[in-house]
Amino acid sequence: MTKRLLQALAGEAVWPPPIWLMRQAGRYLPEYRAVRAGVRDFVALCTTPALAAEVTLQPLRRFGMDAAILFSDILILPWALGRALDFVEGEGPRLPPLTTAAEVDALDPARLPAALAPVLETIERVRAGVGAAALIGFAGAPFTVACYMVEGQGSRDFAAARLMAWREPALFGRLMATLTEATIASLDAQIAAGAEAVMLFDSWAGLLPPGEFRRHVIAPAARIVAALRARHPAVPVIGFPRLAGLLLGEYAAGSRVQGLGLDTAAEPALAARLVAAEVALQGNLDPLALLAGGAALAAETAAILAAMRGRPFVFNLGHGILPATPPDHVAALVAQVRGA
Amino acid sequence: MTKRLLQALAGEAVWPPPIWLMRQAGRYLPEYRAVRAGVRDFVALCTTPALAAEVTLQPLRRFGMDAAILFSDILILPWALGRALDFVEGEGPRLPPLTTAAEVDALDPARLPAALAPVLETIERVRAGVGAAALIGFAGAPFTVACYMVEGQGSRDFAAARLMAWREPALFGRLMATLTEATIASLDAQIAAGAEAVMLFDSWAGLLPPGEFRRHVIAPAARIVAALRARHPAVPVIGFPRLAGLLLGEYAAGSRVQGLGLDTAAEPALAARLVAAEVALQGNLDPLALLAGGAALAAETAAILAAMRGRPFVFNLGHGILPATPPDHVAALVAQVRGA
Numbered sequence: 001m002t003k004r005l006l007q008a009l010a011g012e013a014v015w016p017p018p019i020w021l022m023r024q025a026g027r028y029l030p031e032y033r034a035v036r037a038g039v040r041d042f043v044a045l046c047t048t049p050a051l052a053a054e055v056t057l058q059p060l061r062r063f064g065m066d067a068a069i070l071f072s073d074i075l076i077l078p079w080a081l082g083r084a085l086d087f088v089e090g091e092g093p094r095l096p097p098l099t100t101a102a103e104v105d106a107l108d109p110a111r112l113p114a115a116l117a118p119v120l121e122t123i124e125r126v127r128a129g130v131g132a133a134a135l136i137g138f139a140g141a142p143f144t145v146a147c148y149m150v151e152g153q154g155s156r157d158f159a160a161a162r163l164m165a166w167r168e169p170a171l172f173g174r175l176m177a178t179l180t181e182a183t184i185a186s187l188d189a190q191i192a193a194g195a196e197a198v199m200l201f202d203s204w205a206g207l208l209p210p211g212e213f214r215r216h217v218i219a220p221a222a223r224i225v226a227a228l229r230a231r232h233p234a235v236p237v238i239g240f241p242r243l244a245g246l247l248l249g250e251y252a253a254g255s256r257v258q259g260l261g262l263d264t265a266a267e268p269a270l271a272a273r274l275v276a277a278e279v280a281l282q283g284n285l286d287p288l289a290l291l292a293g294g295a296a297l298a299a300e301t302a303a304i305l306a307a308m309r310g311r312p313f314v315f316n317l318g319h320g321i322l323p324a325t326p327p328d329h330v331a332a333l334v335a336q337v338r339g340a
Numbered sequence: 341m342t343k344r345l346l347q348a349l350a351g352e353a354v355w356p357p358p359i360w361l362m363r364q365a366g367r368y369l370p371e372y373r374a375v376r377a378g379v380r381d382f383v384a385l386c387t388t389p390a391l392a393a394e395v396t397l398q399p400l401r402r403f404g405m406d407a408a409i410l411f412s413d414i415l416i417l418p419w420a421l422g423r424a425l426d427f428v429e430g431e432g433p434r435l436p437p438l439t440t441a442a443e444v445d446a447l448d449p450a451r452l453p454a455a456l457a458p459v460l461e462t463i464e465r466v467r468a469g470v471g472a473a474a475l476i477g478f479a480g481a482p483f484t485v486a487c488y489m490v491e492g493q494g495s496r497d498f499a500a501a502r503l504m505a506w507r508e509p510a511l512f513g514r515l516m517a518t519l520t521e522a523t524i525a526s527l528d529a530q531i532a533a534g535a536e537a538v539m540l541f542d543s544w545a546g547l548l549p550p551g552e553f554r555r556h557v558i559a560p561a562a563r564i565v566a567a568l569r570a571r572h573p574a575v576p577v578i579g580f581p582r583l584a585g586l587l588l589g590e591y592a593a594g595s596r597v598q599g600l601g602l603d604t605a606a607e608p609a610l611a612a613r614l615v616a617a618e619v620a621l622q623g624n625l626d627p628l629a630l631l632a633g634g635a636a637l638a639a640e641t642a643a644i645l646a647a648m649r650g651r652p653f654v655f656n657l658g659h660g661i662l663p664a665t666p667p668d669h670v671a672a673l674v675a676q677v678r679g680a
Contacts, residue, residue, distance in 0.1 A: 156496060157628075159628060159662075162626075162628045163628055163631065163632055166626075166628060166629055166632035166636040167632050167634075167636070169636075206583065206585075206605055207604075207605070208604075208605065209604050209605065209624070209625075209626045209629070209640065209658065210605070210606075210607040210608075211640070211643060212626075213605070243546065243583060243585065243605065244585075245546075245583065245584075245585030245586060245588075245605050245606065246585060246586065246588065246605075246606060246607050246610045246611065246614075247605075247607055247610075248585075248586065264547075264548075264549050265546055265547070265548065265549065265550070265553070265583065265585050265586075265587075266550075266585065266586060267550040267586050267587055268550075270586045270587075271586065274586075284549070285549075286502075286506075286549045286552075288497075288499060288502045288503055288506060289506055289549070291503065292503055292506035292507050294507075296506040296507070296509075300549065300551070303551060318549065322499075
């Protein structure tokens with residue numbers, strides 16, 4: 001029997017739709033906090049297969065989600081390529097800002113197999129325990145990963161990375177090319193280890209003006225999708241170009257993703273009109289509506305379901321679940337979607 | 341002779357297009373920093389007419405811009421309604437977070453005439469010195485102003501304000517209604533004092549899911565535009581719903597603005613197709629391309645000009661000018677646009 005998530009990603013209008021939530025394994029769950037309390041740091045959690053597999057499976061046990069998504073971080077890739085990585089409690093990731101050609105040249109794809117081995121072992125363990133749910137592997141899209149690498153941390157506008165793109169387009173282009181190939185290698189290995197679908201997170205795509213969006217978001221996504229499809233024709237790719245805005249349709253057509261993640265701001269009915277009918281849409285409940293719960297949550301959920309009925313669709317949030325979200329609200333959401 | 345900016349906003353395809361830049365009076369100019377160094381704080385600068393008028397006119401003297409925009413701040417309105425306001429050097433605005441019904445009820449529109457008097461005097465002074473340039477008044481749109489009032493400061497997601505909208509919709513609705521009427525009063529008074537066009541800045545509109553965008557962005561803009569048009573039929577309103585994305589066309593049609601500001605991410609040619617031909621588009625050069633200068637600046641500028649030729653258009657940035665921008669880059673930009 002085909003798994004419901006994979007049916008939707010294959011273009012079937014499965015109803016009620018499958019559901020999972022971005023960052024569903026995370027701090028809002030007491031069982032996650034219990035595991036997290038016992039490890040030194042966040043990178044250690046991502047690279048200890050027994051623990052990473054455990055937290056990946058927690059939301060499935062509690063809520064019966066239709067998918068597990070590998071517990072990891074988009075910055076594990078630059079770490080695997082040789083960059084230092086730290087997560088500062090309450091402040092997010094810190095990397096040494098990458099600024100020179102020598103640093104770009106020093107990124108070492110030969111390190112990937114060994115560095116990613118624990119991630120692949122996590123996938124094998126999760127796959128063995130995932131049951132009827134599908135296992136999603138993932139990577140940050142090259143532009144978003146480059147943003148963090150050049151900036152060295154989170155930012156409202158990632159000005160350092162975007163200035164490098166304007167001032168040193170050849171250097172930024174080499175960084176992007178290296179990341180694109182490393183992303184293909186990582187996702188290819190994740191699929192070989194057992195991932196049944198993969199998702200490409202471009203959280204900061206919406207910062208870019210249109211020409212740069214085409215160059216640094218659509219083109220790398222197209223390259224990644226084509227390379228994966230050649231090797232794994234049956235494994236779908238979900239693209240998530242957050243805040244793509246008016247360029248959402250162009251991203252879907254240009255990248256040839258089988259699934260398209262909608263951010264919170266995307267109007268589902270308009271998105272449905274802009275995107276080919278066989279592409280599964282995924283999204284896009286406001287994480288703050290989930291946190292708030294009650295009437296707002298029920299009404300927003302109903303509106304999304306009504307707009308998406310009749311087309312291949314995966315219920316999800318429009319951005320990651322917030323740490324303050326009460327787990328009861330997630331249970332109520334899942335019940336409502338299952339009852340659709 | 342009609343001023344070039346007003347011709348464009350009246351629906352004429354003036355070419356080369358008029359140009360001005362969001363935050364054109366500001367820290368990137370040494371003559372601004374000289375004035376700023378002599379005043380106690382930012383609110384004092386906004387409410388001292390001789391100084392506010394001086395900095396408003398500085399970019400016109402240096403670059404010959406087609407418009408002056410009143411030097412003020414969107415948070416002067418809540419300050420005028422009775423909320424405390426401070427600008428912390430390098431950190432941005434601070435207000436006491438508004439959280440209760442009593443605080444919403446205490447907002448006092450009767451304070452506006454006296455509190456806004458210095459702003460209106462600034463407008464009178466600028467108008468006297470503005471020459472062939474047009475004078476633009478402005479306000480923050482109610483949603484964006486409410487974001488700062490409830491949050492108490494800038495934020496990446498304005499979760500406090502957005503949670504109030506979900507959890508206490510009646511209370512948030514009353515805040516929005518009070519701000520909408522106060523915005524009308526402020527813009528009406530600015531026009532009476534000499535503003536020849538007004539702009540409504542909804543910097544955080546793009547945070548909202550579609551239903552909330554219609555309720556808190558489009559509906560208040562429509563109310564403000566209708567009220568101003570009834571009193572000042574010849575004065576155009578420019579709306580700037582930043583990151584409106586797929587809802588840009590719906591905003592333009594629903595609000596009935598005469599000018600529509602495009603953010604950096606908006607594809608000019610797509611925006612032009614979504615918006616009625618008589619609405620002037622304004623934007624949308626990446627402020628980081630202006631900061632970078634050189635080939636990137638020239639190419640991005642040329643692309644925008646090519647996309648907008650033949651329709652009513654006002655050249656501008658897609659977001660405010662950045663403090664680190666070299667004034668020479670602004671001069672080069674103006675020369676390129678004038679030579680179009």
